[in-house]
Amino acid sequence: MFLWGTATASYQIEGAVDEDGREPSIWDTFSHEPGRIRDGHTGDVACDHYHRWPEDVALMAEAGLNAYRFSVAWPRVLPSGTVNPAGLGFYDRLVDALCEKGIVPVPTLFHWDLPQALEDEGGWLNRDTSRRFADYVAVVAERLSDRVKTWITLNEPFVHMVYGYGLGMHAPGRTLLLDALPVAHHQLLGHGLAVQALRASGAERVMISNNCTPVWPASDSPEDLAAAEAYDTLHNRLFNDPVLIGAYPDLTVYGRPEPDFVRTGDLETIAQPLDGLGINYYNPTRIARPGAEPDGLPFQFAAVTGYPTTAFGWPVVPDGLRELLESLRARYGTALPPIYITENGCSYDGIDDQERIAYLDGHIAAVRAARGVDVRGYFVWSLLDNFEWAEGYHQRFGLVHVDFETQKRTPKASYRWLKNLIAKQGPEIQS
Numbered sequence: 017m018f019l020w021g022t023a024t025a026s027y028q029i030e031g032a033v034d035e036d037g038r039e040p041s042i043w044d045t046f047s048h049e050p051g052r053i054r055d056g057h058t059g060d061v062a063c064d065h066y067h068r069w070p071e072d073v074a075l076m077a078e079a080g081l082n083a084y085r086f087s088v089a090w091p092r093v094l095p096s097g098t099v100n101p102a103g104l105g106f107y108d109r110l111v112d113a114l115c116e117k118g119i120v121p122v123p124t125l126f127h128w129d130l131p132q133a134l135e136d137e138g139g140w141l142n143r144d145t146s147r148r149f150a151d152y153v154a155v156v157a158e159r160l161s162d163r164v165k166t167w168i169t170l171n172e173p174f175v176h177m178v179y180g181y182g183l184g185m186h187a188p189g190r191t192l193l194l195d196a197l198p199v200a201h202h203q204l205l206g207h208g209l210a211v212q213a214l215r216a217s218g219a220e221r222v223m224i225s226n227n228c229t230p231v232w233p234a235s236d237s238p239e240d241l242a243a244a245e246a247y248d249t250l251h252n253r254l255f256n257d258p259v260l261i262g263a264y265p266d267l268t269v270y271g272r273p274e275p276d277f278v279r280t281g282d283l284e285t286i287a288q289p290l291d292g293l294g295i296n297y298y299n300p301t302r303i304a305r306p307g308a309e310p311d312g313l314p315f316q317f318a319a320v321t322g323y324p325t326t327a328f329g330w331p332v333v334p335d336g337l338r339e340l341l342e343s344l345r346a347r348y349g350t351a352l353p354p355i356y357i358t359e360n361g362c363s364y365d366g367i368d369d370q371e372r373i374a375y376l377d378g379h380i381a382a383v384r385a386a387r388g389v390d391v392r393g394y395f396v397w398s399l400l401d402n403f404e405w406a407e408g409y410h411q412r413f414g415l416v417h418v419d420f421e422t423q424k425r426t427p428k429a430s431y432r433w434l435k436n437l438i439a440k441q442g443p444e445i446q447s
């Protein structure tokens with residue numbers, strides 16, 4: 017059955033940050049630091065989903081969606097290392113309601129809201145966090161695996177490493193640049209250990225959600241081609257190669273030919289067989305040779321011009337998704353498991369969001385056009401307008417508008433369009 021879903025994340029929608037035993041995450045700390053989030057917005061209330069989840073589940077069912085990707089808040093479930101029954105209970109009730117409506121629950125076990133207590137011990141720079149992650153996953157799986165058969169371990173470990181530990185634009189706000197590379201490895205090690213814990217609980221579909229992008233060289237000069245290859249290595253291959261083929265790409269260009277954070281046996285642990293690869297796609301990336309100022313990076317970004325842009329300024333390039341899917345098949349061949357588009361969406365204002373309809377229509381057509389790629393799910397980011405990280409509530413990605421003063425939900429034109437498409441399309445996308 018093809019999964020037609022929407023995607024959300026705990027810190028971006030739940031609110032109730034100090035309710036029922038939840039302890040602070042790094043995003044609670046970060047969003048309360050002055051200057052971190054536009055206009056000082058925080059996730060303290062967000063969409064109040066912690067209390068309004070029945071209404072939100074009803075909206076999914078009304079749209080005819082048959083899947084829902086959400087994330088489990090580690091600090092709600094296992095605050096300071098002890099199981100919190102009230103925190104687990106929230107996800108228990110949510111999963112029951114989804115199952116009653118015939119909606120497949122697809123939990124992501126880590127969508128960036130690391131318990132602050134673990135960050136105080138080094139966070140993902142600390143190898144031991146990998147083991148702690150697997151222990152937390154085992155607790156969640158023990159409670160939900162009788163009803164949950166499809167799991168996502170991590171959300172976008174690339175973005176969490178770069179924005180959270182490299183550039184400081186996201187929690188925990190570290191500015192380590194390339195010294196953040198161990199964060200990639202420890203997240204992936206946690207992924208491998210978590211897959212083992214999920215298999216032990218009887219999981220049927222296990223995957224990771226990687227943010228992937230087609231990398232376009234600014235020109236066909238050797239310098240720009242080399243820079244594009246270097247960026248493809250950092251953004252895409254650093255996170256797909258280990259989980260799919262059990263090896264890291266050559267990191268010499270980043271000064272790490274033999275990364276000292278990799279221990280014997282780690283890559284075998286990371287390369288646990290997967291039942292799917294989650295792909296989060298937004299747009300292509302254009303890359304040029306390094307800039308004038310020596311920041312140690314073997315590339316610099318160049319604008320993707322000639323395309324419409326979203327309210328967030330991101331280029332709208334639906335065919336980039338077809339290109340990405342076919343490039344993954346070409347690169348990994350039979351090592352590529354079935355693909356689930358676990359995030360695709362755009363930021364636009366207004367209820368009559370015709371631009372979002374055009375965006376979704378184009379990207380779904382791109383999935384259909386991808387040759388030789390087995391795509392088994394498509395999740396729109398997002399069900400609801402929500403807390404868009406450093407942008408706060410200024411970027412609206414929802415199929416459903418949220419008035420953050422009143423918490424009133426209003427389905428947008430795109431919600432009705434998707435409902436009609438699913439009703440007409442039936443359970444497949446590539447037919």
Ligand code: GCO
Pocket residue numbers: 025028171172175227296359397404405413
């Ligand atoms: C991401 C995250 C989402 C974002 C969405 C829009 O990809 O950054 O998974 O949490 O909100 O992608 O930026």
